[in-house]
Amino acid sequence: xxxxxxxxxxxxxxxxxxxxxxxxxxxxxxxxxxxxxxxxxxxxxxxxxxxxxxxxxxxxxxxxxxxxxxxxxxxxxxxxxxxxxxxxxxxxxxxxxxxxxxxxxxxxxxxxxxxxxxxxxxxxxxxxxxxxxxxxxxxxxxxxxxxxxxxxxxxxx
Numbered sequence: 001x002x003x004x005x006x007x008x009x010x011x012x013x014x015x016x017x018x019x020x021x022x023x024x025x026x027x028x029x030x031x032x033x034x035x036x037x038x039x040x041x042x043x044x045x046x047x048x049x050x051x052x053x054x055x056x057x058x059x060x061x062x063x064x065x066x067x068x069x070x071x072x073x074x075x076x077x078x079x080x081x082x083x084x085x086x087x088x089x090x091x092x093x094x095x096x097x098x099x100x101x102x103x104x105x106x107x108x109x110x111x112x113x114x115x116x117x118x119x120x121x122x123x124x125x126x127x128x129x130x131x132x133x134x135x136x137x138x139x140x141x142x143x144x145x146x147x148x149x150x151x152x153x154x155x156x157x
Contacts, residue, residue, distance in 0.1 A: 013076070025119075051105030065083040091153065092155050093131060
């Protein structure tokens with residue numbers, strides 16, 4: 001007899017998905033000998049720094065919400081409570097918003113248009129292979145509580 005899993009069953013850890021797309025984009029850029037973004041080094045570094053810092057602050061703030069309610073943020077572990085306060089009042093996925101900001105920062109740091117462009121297919125995969133699974137899991141586990149939250153808060157921004 002098998003026991004039903006108590007997690008969303010995502011295919012891969014989301015940070016690895018973001019990293020994979022970033023590296024694929026960077027690799028494509030190198031293979032195609034892509035031109036520079038045309039920004040001065042100082043501007044690129046400034047943009048990279050700003051995006052990474054805002055992304056990290058977003059991540060840490062969102063993770064604090066999980067700690068406050070006592071549930072695991074990792075999508076391969078069981079969820080014991082919904083996080084609906086803090087950044088989760090504005091987005092159902094502030095952690096993925098944070099990952100996206102960090103990704104964009106690294107693409108600027110790498111001076112790679114190809115890496116920057118790969119954020120779009122990355123977000124499609126995150127949405128379809130991770131978020132949809134997480135949301136189905138949360139709907140099954142929390143029912144009306146999840147439906148009420150989902151009806152009030154957007155998926156992304």
